[in-house]
Amino acid sequence: MSVFLGLLAGLTVIAALFVVFVRTDAQSLANGLRLAGPVVAGVAGVVLMLLGRAGLGGMLISGALAWFASVRRATRATKSPSRRSTVRTAALEMELDHDTGALEGIVLAGRYEGSILTRMSEADLLGIYAELASDGESRQLLETYLDGRFPAWREDLKADAGHGKGIPPGSGAMTKEEAYKVLGLESGATPADVRKAHRRLMQRLHPDIGGSPFLAARINEAKDVLLSDHN
Structure with a gap:
């Protein structure tokens, strides 16, 4: 059951990312792609925790959160200058x-x-x-x-x-x-x-x-x- 739930969670996130990819404009998509890495790492961490690998899953989730924060800071720092x-x-x-x-x-x-x-x-x-x-x-x-x-x-x-x-x-x-x-x-x-x-x-x-x-x-x-x- 835990394996099934983990796979279902992963497929749900992938489907959601696909919908966002199709509906998003180019600029927003570019910003979103920078966040893809932390999201994938976070999903992997959740799946591992559901599979009983709490230690490794927790490490992945923590790393994903730190990665996400780093990407957000970099995005704000490179904001285009005003016209x-x-x-x-x-x-x-x-x-x-x-x-x-x-x-x-x-x-x-x-x-x-x-x-x-x-x-x-x-x-x-x-x-x-x-x-x-x-x-x-x-x-x-x-x-x-x-x-x-x-x-x-x-x-x-x-x-x-x-x-x-x-x-x-x-x-x-x-x-x-x-x-x-x-x-x-x-x-x-x-x-x-x-x-x-x-x-x-x-x-x-x-x-x-x-x-x-x-x-x-x-x-x-x-x-x-x-x-x-x-x-």
Whole structure:
């Protein structure tokens, strides 16, 4: 009877693994295969215990649990990095983290060239803002950053209530290379990937939900550039 129960348990687990294999997508399947070793060892341990080999079965189960924990740690450690979009103007370059919505940037020209925005004070950032009086596009991008980090900066600057809300003309036609960076995609992404990235970013950055008009305009432009050959 114990032999029969052991075989039945093993066959049940194998059947369950087969069902999971058939129904699982490629990424989840890859992660699952890493866990196959510990699962098999654990099943073998259970079968041995049912067959009266408690010592050996217990060792296998303990080893399987340790193996499983090791695989889980390795999976978390190798988690893919978050996707990012890059927007560049004459004086600034910004990166948007798709997962958190956080903006990071660097100054490309002027007195503060090479400075990282996250390391700068509000006073320094307003100094850059003053320098960009003749660069509407860079100024709009900096306004987006300031709005996120220092929500009251306009009041501090005593700016006009409607100042900077419009979308200034771009510095020129966006290239496909720039468009891929804006949407956080690799060169050669499919139209479906372009639409998916555009939809995901607009859900976070659309002006109607408090997002940035400037970034929303760049995201729309990037989608139009990349889909121009498919319309």
